[in-house]
Every structure is written in C-alpha cells, then in structure tokens.
Amino acid sequence: MSWKQFTYLLPMTLDEAVALLAEHGPEARVLAGGTDLVLRMKSGQWRPGCVVNIKRIPGLDKIRFDPASGLRLGTLVTAADLARSELVQTHYPILAQGAGGMASMQIRNLATIGGNLCNAAPSADLAPPLIALEGSAVVVGPDGQRRVPLDEFFLGPGQTALAPGELLVAVEVPAPRPGRAAIYLKNSPRRAMDIAVVGVAVALTRPHQPAPRPDRRCEDVRVVLGAVAPTPLRARRAEALLRGQEINEERIAETARMAAQEAQPIDDVRGSAWYRRRMVELLVRRALLQLTEGNVPQ
Amino acid sequence: MKYPITLTVNCEQYKLGVAPHRTLLDVLRNDLELRGTNRGCDSGDCGACTVLMTRPGDESGRAITSCMVLAVDADGADITTIEGLARNGQLHPLQQAFVEHGAVQCGFCTPGMILTAVALLKENPHPTQAEVRAGLAGNLCRCTGYAKIVEAVLAASAHPVAEATR
Numbered sequence: 220m221s222w223k224q225f226t227y228l229l230p231m232t233l234d235e236a237v238a239l240l241a242e243h244g245p246e247a248r249v250l251a252g253g254t255d256l257v258l259r260m261k262s263g264q265w266r267p268g269c270v271v272n273i274k275r276i277p278g279l280d281k282i283r284f285d286p287a288s289g290l291r292l293g294t295l296v297t298a299a300d301l302a303r304s305e306l307v308q309t310h311y312p313i314l315a316q317g318a319g320g321m322a323s324m325q326i327r328n329l330a331t332i333g334g335n336l337c338n339a340a341p342s343a344d345l346a347p348p349l350i351a352l353e354g355s356a357v358v359v360g361p362d363g364q365r366r367v368p369l370d371e372f373f374l375g376p377g378q379t380a381l382a383p384g385e386l387l388v389a390v391e392v393p394a395p396r397p398g399r400a401a402i403y404l405k406n407s408p409r410r411a412m413d414i415a416v417v418g419v420a421v422a423l424t425r426p427h428q429p430a431p432r433p434d435r436r437c438e439d440v441r442v443v444l445g446a447v448a449p450t451p452l453r454a455r456r457a458e459a460l461l462r463g464q465e466i467n468e469e470r471i472a473e474t475a476r477m478a479a480q481e482a483q484p485i486d487d488v489r490g491s492a493w494y495r496r497r498m499v500e501l502l503v504r505r506a507l508l509q510l511t512e513g514n515v516p517q
Numbered sequence: 518m519k520y521p522i523t524l525t526v527n528c529e530q531y532k533l534g535v536a537p538h539r540t541l542l543d544v545l546r547n548d549l550e551l552r553g554t555n556r557g558c559d560s561g562d563c564g565a566c567t568v569l570m571t572r573p574g575d576e577s578g579r580a581i582t583s584c585m586v587l588a589v590d591a592d593g594a595d596i597t598t599i600e601g602l603a604r605n606g607q608l609h610p611l612q613q614a615f616v617e618h619g620a621v622q623c624g625f626c627t628p629g630m631i632l633t634a635v636a637l638l639k640e641n642p643h644p645t646q647a648e649v650r651a652g653l654a655g656n657l658c659r660c661t662g663y664a665k666i667v668e669a670v671l672a673a674s675a676h677p678v679a680e681a682t683r
Contacts, residue, residue: 227537323655411654
C-alpha cells in the first residue's frame with residue numbers, strides 16, 4: 220500500500236483519541252509535530268493505515284508549574300516553547316538547554332516533547348535531561364491513566380513502554396530540589412542541525428548551603444547518557460560511586476571512567492564506539508566539574 | 518478521499534479539498550500557485566520551504582518547514598509566504614536589506630531565509646551576529662557563503678521599522 224492511502228482522524232477529546240487508537244491498533248500512528256512521522260511516511264519506512272492527529276485535543280500544549288508539585292509539560296509542548304519558557308528557564312534550565320540545542324528554529328517550532336520521547340531515538344535530546352530530573356511519563360489508555368518513570372520508558376530504538384492504544388499525554392518533573400544543579404552536554408560535529416553523537420545529562424544534589432563554603436558532599440546524583448546505548452541510559456554504577464561521597468577530582472574522574480564502561484556504544488557514521496566511550500568519560504567529567512566548581516543553577 | 522480545509526494565506530482565505538498525504542508545501546505551490554515557497558530537500562534540512570504559520574490559539578508567525586506539515590493538519594491556520602511580505606508595493610525591510618547587501622544570488626534559498634529572518638527578528642529584534650547565524654542554521658545557501666545574508670539581517674535589525682508581519 221502506498222503511503223498516500225491512509226485515513227486521517229482528528230479526535231477532539233482525549234477519550235476519543237484513546238478509543239481511536241484502541242480501535243485501529245498497530246495500523247494507527249499518532250501525529251503530533253510531524254517532523255518524524257511525515258518524513259518516515261514520505262520515505263515509505265512507515266505505512267500506517269490511519270493517522271490520528273492529536274493537536275485538536277485541548278490542553279495538551281500547556282506548560283504548568285507549581286513550586287510544590289513541580290512541572291507538567293503537555294505532550295504537544297514544542298521544543299521552541301520549552302526553550303523559550305521563562306518558567307522552564309528559571310526552574311529547570313537544563314530542559315531549555317536541551318530543547319534549544321535541537322535541530323533548527325523551524326523544526327523546534329514543530330517538534331514536540333511527546334514526539335521526541337515516543338520516537339525513542341537513542342540520541343533524543345530531551346530524554347537525558349528529563350531522566351536526570353527524575354521525570355515521568357503520564358500515559359492514558361483504555362484502562363485509564365498511569366505514570367511511568369522515564370528511566371523505565373525506553374525499551375529500545377523506537378520502542379517504548381506504551382502499550383497498544385496508549386497515548387503519552389504529559390511529562391511530569393518533580394519540584395526543583397534545593398541544592399540540585401543539572402547540565403546537559405551534547406557532542407556533535409555541528410553546532411546546530413545535528414543530532415547528538417554523545418549526550419550527557421548530570422543532575423547533582425549537594426546539601427543546601429549558601430556560598431562561600433559550598434558543601435562538597437554528593438547527596439544524590441543522576442548520570443544519564445544519550446546516543447551510546449539502544450536507549451537513553453542511566454549510568455547507575457557511576458552514580459553509586461559518587462552518591463554519599465565527598466566530591467573531589469579523583470572521585471569525579473573515577474565516576475566518569477565508570478560511566479564510560481557502562482556505555483554500550485556502537486560504530487556508526489557519526490562516530491566509532493571507541494570515540495563515543497572516550498567522549499562519555501570526557502563529558503561526564505566536564506559536567507561534574509562544571510556543576511561542582513561553576514555556578515550552574517538548578 | 519479528500520478532506521475539506523480552510524487556509525488563510527497572505528490575508529486571503531481559501532477553502533480547499535485535499536488528500537491527507539499532501540504537504541502544506543505542495544498545496545501552496547500547486548493548488549495556490551504560490552511558487553515562491555521552494556521545495557529543496559523535502560525533509561526539513563534545507564529551509565527553502567519555510568513559511569510563517571499561526572495556528573488558532575497559538576503564538577503568531579512561527580517559522581516552520583512546510584514540507585513537514587500535512588495540509589490537513591494546517592486546517593484553520595494563517596500562513597504568510599514570501600509573496601505576502603511586501604506591502605503596497607513596498608518591500609519588507611528584510612527584503613530590501615537582502616537586495617541592498619547582495620544577499621541574493623541564485624535566489625532559491627532566499628524566500629526561506631527572509632521568512633526565517635522575519636521570525637528571528639520578531640523574537641530577538643537586535644540579535645548579535647552569532648544569534649543571526651544560529652537563527653538561520655536551518656536554512657542552506659549554496660551560493661553566498663552566508664556572509665552577505667548575515668550582513669543583510671543585521672542591517673535590517675538596525676532599521677527602525679523591521680516590523681514583523683501580522
């Protein structure tokens with residue numbers, strides 16, 4: 220069947236969308252920003268029998284923040300919205316940073332958080348920062364609503380924990396934690412219009428204590444690697460080396476080496492496995508040094 | 518199967534019936550015969566198909582690659598193409614700046630460059646050179662080497678009336 224033959228469906232409510240997805244099963248594809256879907260349909264890589272456009276469902280494009288409960292990003296929030304949001308820039312700058320480094324202005328204006336996560340590219344720029352901030356996916360399906368921690372959301376390239384008929388409706392990020400700072404470092408040959416060869420997000424929490432004598436102890440840490448495994452990957456053994464410990468250069472170096480060991484990179488056109496592993500070590504070390512020495516907020 | 522859609526393009530309203538696989542780019546060029554919007558890579562990399570789009574209830578005048586948008590999905594949107602920038606025979610300040618600075622050679626990328634620059638200056642009226650370059654990262658030009666394009670955008674930003682469209 221040519222991609223030219225598909226049914227276009229335009230649900231006006233979440234219930235209607237879920238019913239359509241359940242009814243059409245694997246034949247259906249969700250249309251959000253379209254930057255992946257439309258291209259894959261043009262190339263013939265995907266040939267869905269029907270396309271369910273979720274853009275008319277009210278509320279899915281909202282950014283909501285509450286100092287107590289945290290951030291809720293509707294699935295249709297675009298990368299541009301995220302990069303520009305003052306709320307996000309103030310309370311979760313790592314998310315604005317990840318979104319602002321994606322593709323081009325034109326694509327950031329179309330591409331959505333939901334699409335970036337559900338397409339489950341190992342290199343997706345929003346995944347490592349959201350996992351570092353302990354985000355979770357809010358999923359609605361025929362059996363109601365459930366939450367999936369984002370570090371359990373990705374199962375493989377293009378594969379997520381979404382069951383047939385389920386829709387990602389939002390991403391939730393807990394309230395900013397005092398003493399936590401986070402950073403996303405992306406390695407790619409070009410500064411724009413390029414996907415990550417390696418992406419590293421680190422969130423480091425230290426006991427909240429005002430300058431000039433910041434506490435050197437690591438209360439908690441998340442080290443999340445992008446583009447070096449079939450899914451965005453938490454370097455849990457690296458995290459364990461640092462958690463609860465005094466932060467010094469030696470321990471940072473040890474943590475970075477462990478993260479490089481935990482990576483499972485492949486050779487491809489963008490970089491060799493060897494290079495990627497070296498870059499993981501470098502970027503994790505750089506991220507931890509910047510978070511410890513520098514003044515990176517949140 | 519055709520689906521009825523309404524598009525407002527350069528202030529004119531059109532009611533059309535389109536097959537669901539057709540892109541906004543295709544409809545602009547072939548149904549509305551607005552051929553200033555160019556089809557380059559057809560995959561969002563080159564920016565030649567950039568137009569400004571305002572969806573109902575959304576922020577106005579977002580620059581988007583029209584090759585990546587299904588026409589059915591643009592139903593209800595307000596679109597500005599390069600044909601809609603000039604007012605009463607007067608070029609838009611960015612168009613004028615492109616002419617004055619020699620930022621046009623073969624012209625294929627120009628409509629996309631100018632519309633992207635309109636969106637950029639609306640968001641950031643006085644960008645640095647680095648910000649202009651970053652803003653135009655999604656627009657490829659194979660003639661000019663970009664220097665004159667960047668100069669033109671910077672010149673237009675210094676202009677008192679780099680007034681954004683609608």
